[in-house]
Amino acid sequence: MRRLMFLLSGEHPTLPVAEAIAAIKAEHRAYKVVEQLDQVLIVETKADPEVLASRLAFCREICWHLCTADVAELLEAIGSSDVVDLIPHGRTFAVHIRRVKRHSPEVDVPRLAKEVADLIASEVEFKVDLEQPEVEVLGALTDGKCVIGLTIARVDRAQFAKRKPMVRPAFHPGTLMPKLARCMVNLARAPTGGTLLDPFAGVGGILIEAGLMGAKPVGIDIDPEMLDGARLNLEGFGIEDYQLILGDARSIPLAEATVDAIATDPPYGRQATTAGLKLEDLYGQALPEIARVLKRKGYACITSPATLELEDLAKGAGLRPIERHEQRVHKTLTRRIHVFRKR
Ligand SMILES: C[S@@+](CC[C@H](N)C(=O)[O-])C[C@H]1O[C@@H](n2cnc3c(N)ncnc32)[C@H](O)[C@@H]1O
Known part of the structure; x- marks a missing residue:
């Protein structure tokens, strides 16, 4: 070989x-x-x-x-x-x-x-x-x-500058940089032609990368304005085959075992709101739903602030921790990028 x-x-x-x-x-x-x-x-x-x-x-x-x-x-x-x-x-x-x-x-x-x-x-x-x-x-x-x-x-490295949050059709301060978003789609092992779900879609930073990589992006957000932004962004980058659903990640409106991969960056209660929920509760209630809609042996790449013990929360949800990376965002925020696999 x-x-x-x-x-x-x-x-x-x-x-x-x-x-x-x-x-x-x-x-x-x-x-x-x-x-x-x-x-x-x-x-x-x-x-x-x-x-x-x-x-x-x-x-x-x-x-x-x-x-x-x-x-x-x-x-x-x-x-x-x-x-x-x-x-x-x-x-x-x-x-x-x-x-x-x-x-x-x-x-x-x-x-x-x-x-x-x-x-x-x-x-x-x-x-x-x-x-x-x-x-x-x-x-x-x-x-x-x-x-x-x-x-x-x-690798066409220049492409990422063309999708920086500030130059996308719709902007939100809580959105991810394109390189990290793309890396997360890869860490979720999203197959070409498969579906990639982001249940906290925001303005679609992760969905854009998934769509450009040949996966079908499916986004859910509780805020209709975010979904409007995601639509503008997806279409602005020429992605036509996508699905956006107004809904709550704590009760995902999708059938069991229907998505190939999940990559998501839930709110940490700073730039993006948790709608008054404690982070433990938001993640704790979303994780079993993420596990439910993911196909068996599928991967989920989920970010969290380093102050949250996400592996502990995932234990009872049927998600097995595979790997974990840390990224310092600024002085008071370190982000963890976790990869889980559905049992
Ligand atoms: C950090 S942003 C996501 C950013 C996105 N990954 C991007 O790069 O554009 C988090 C999103 O979660 C949404 N959200 C908060 N609570 C939610 C819930 N319970 N269900 C679904 N979406 C929720 C917020 O409206 C916000 O758009």
């Missing part, structure tokens, strides 16, 4: 790896983690790298993994391995070396790129084209190693 090398973003310590693995699972593909380094993940899988790149938020590019070597032994490792045989002959190519954070400060990056290119050039028939190469060799310097791969797919 071929190995994929993910060059991940450094925006969060744990979400990028979790998101990449969740996206592979959402595509119903088996995987085995071969190596995990700072901002680089190498996985054996048959998942389609183009599809993964179109799904991910916290990833920069995806390559076929060629080799990993200690930086000092890189040229020797390339020379003595079958790396050059894996590079297509007769094409134009370029070598890019990227330093992750401040790893391997002693390495002169342009010089190493040239040395790698010269070494490959001595074995492979090619022409260097740094502007529009047909084949790109990527080397990532991280944790004292250099990981080498052939770039196959890049």
